Amino acid sequence: METVILAVVIAVVVLAVLGGLVVGSRRQKSLPPPPPTTPDITAPPTEPHIGDEAETPRDEPRRTIEEVDLPGGRASGTAVEEPPAPEIPELEIPEPTEGRLVRLRARLSRSQNALGKGLLTLLSREHLDEDTWEEIEDTLLTADVGVQPTQELVERLRERVRVLGTRTPEELRALLRDELLTLVGTDVDRTVKTEPADRKPGIVMVVGVNGTGKTTTTGKLARVLVADGRTVVLGAADTFRAAAADQLQTWGERVGAHTVRGPEAGDPASVAFDAVKEGKEMGVDVVLIDTAGRLHTKTGLMDELGKVKRVVEKHAPLDEVLLVLDATTGQNGLVQARVFAEVVDITGIVLTKLDGTAKGGIVVAVQRELGVPVKLVGLGEGADDLAPFEPEAFVDALIGD
Ligand SMILES: Nc1nc2c(ncn2[C@@H]2O[C@H](COP(=O)(O)OP(=O)(O)O)[C@@H](O)[C@H]2O)c(=O)[nH]1
Numbered sequence: 306m307e308t309v310i311l312a313v314v315i316a317v318v319v320l321a322v323l324g325g326l327v328v329g330s331r332r333q334k335s336l337p338p339p340p341p342t343t344p345d346i347t348a349p350p351t352e353p354h355i356g357d358e359a360e361t362p363r364d365e366p367r368r369t370i371e372e373v374d375l376p377g378g379r380a381s382g383t384a385v386e387e388p389p390a391p392e393i394p395e396l397e398i399p400e401p402t403e404g405r406l407v408r409l410r411a412r413l414s415r416s417q418n419a420l421g422k423g424l425l426t427l428l429s430r431e432h433l434d435e436d437t438w439e440e441i442e443d444t445l446l447t448a449d450v451g452v453q454p455t456q457e458l459v460e461r462l463r464e465r466v467r468v469l470g471t472r473t474p475e476e477l478r479a480l481l482r483d484e485l486l487t488l489v490g491t492d493v494d495r496t497v498k499t500e501p502a503d504r505k506p507g508i509v510m511v512v513g514v515n516g517t518g519k520t521t522t523t524g525k526l527a528r529v530l531v532a533d534g535r536t537v538v539l540g541a542a543d544t545f546r547a548a549a550a551d552q553l554q555t556w557g558e559r560v561g562a563h564t565v566r567g568p569e570a571g572d573p574a575s576v577a578f579d580a581v582k583e584g585k586e587m588g589v590d591v592v593l594i595d596t597a598g599r600l601h602t603k604t605g606l607m608d609e610l611g612k613v614k615r616v617v618e619k620h621a622p623l624d625e626v627l628l629v630l631d632a633t634t635g636q637n638g639l640v641q642a643r644v645f646a647e648v649v650d651i652t653g654i655v656l657t658k659l660d661g662t663a664k665g666g667i668v669v670a671v672q673r674e675l676g677v678p679v680k681l682v683g684l685g686e687g688a689d690d691l692a693p694f695e696p697e698a699f700v701d702a703l704i705g706d
Pocket residue numbers: 513514515516517518519520521522598656657658659660661682683684685686690
């Protein structure tokens with residue numbers, strides 16, 4: 306009798322468990338979580354336990370192979386307990402630099418609409434009266450071309466339009482293109498000097514106010530050089546935050562460029578010195594030095610940048626000092642430019658964030674201000690969104706096809 310009762314009890318328990326499993330697996334079916342579009346790397350790796358197959362915890366969708374995206378493409382379906390061993394990053398092959406500005410010309414659409422199209426529309430008016438010329442002037446000023454260049458351009462346009470008499474849209478376009486090109490300047494050497502004839506490595510220092518895009522530009526420039534077949538060492542002379550050096554190092558690792566860094570809050574000049582020293586020892590072609598821009602007083606700036614320059618030049622003279630300016634800051638950028646130019650000899654300008662502004666005329670203004678050519682332009686946050694500045698391609702982008 307007792308054995309019968311025991312058998313019944315066991316049977317009931319077994320049925321209850323099986324029932325639970327069935328319900329569990331049904332529940333699982335009714336729970337297909339939409340696969341997240343981005344992998345949740347914060348979720349702990351799941352380890353199979355008894356019962357896992359039957360029921361998925363509702364608060365934690367099971368990860369599938371597609372959802373796991375390990376760096377370096379080492380995705381695998383097996384869950385691991387240990388964090389993955391440090392990856393040797395796969396080297397990227399940057400895009401060739403040839404024709405980048407043409408590829409990125411659509412990014413100048415804001416400037417194109419505000420400046421190029423605006424001017425063409427105004428010039429196409431049947432009667433070019435005083436008011437229209439004033440509007441043309443305003444358009445140029447609003448695009449940050451600057452007062453002096455604006456007056457020059459308007460004067461020349463007025464004269465040429467008068468001589469022309471009747472005008473076709475093609476004639477006007479050609480005329481405007483010509484005059485804008487004259488303002489931007491076609492006869493200046495805009496190559497970034499990285500290869501002195503008599504020694505290696507070439508030394509480039511990147512300066513500018515915090516947030517203008519110095520580190521990004523240094524990283525992008527490293528890619529440009531690598532794309533052109535050169536070897537590069539990076540010097541992280543922004544020692545204010547470890548994150549700044551990390552940021553630069555990440556850029557370097559992507560293309561196989563070694564980054565020299567010092568202790569946090571260490572001496573920027575000695576990092577720069579060491580970078581050139583290591584570059585020499587490694588026999589690389591170019592050393593790029595990223596600097597800090599977090600300098601509140603002109604004296605502080607003088608002291609620090611001046612010292613970096615002096616110390617580096619114990620190795621060899623700097624081949625290029627690039628001033629990075631944020632095109633969206635307009636006249637403020639010009640004030641900054643002036644201060645930097647007093648501290649170090651700027652040899653080239655990098656205008657960043659031209660993709661986010663209608664003020665493409667700043668190219669003209671800043672060259673006038675410093676008497677130094679714009680050599681590179683930043684047209685986006687992408688790794689290859691830095692282009693050599695070509696006046697023709699730039700003006701063509703402004704006035705459209
Ligand atoms: N849209 C756009 N953003 C840029 C460009 N250049 C840099 N940036 C962004 O500007 C921010 C500051 O850049 P960073 O290099 O850290 O500036 P730094 O403080 O001068 O070193 C970052 O978010 C960059 O992605 C550009 O040409 N276009």
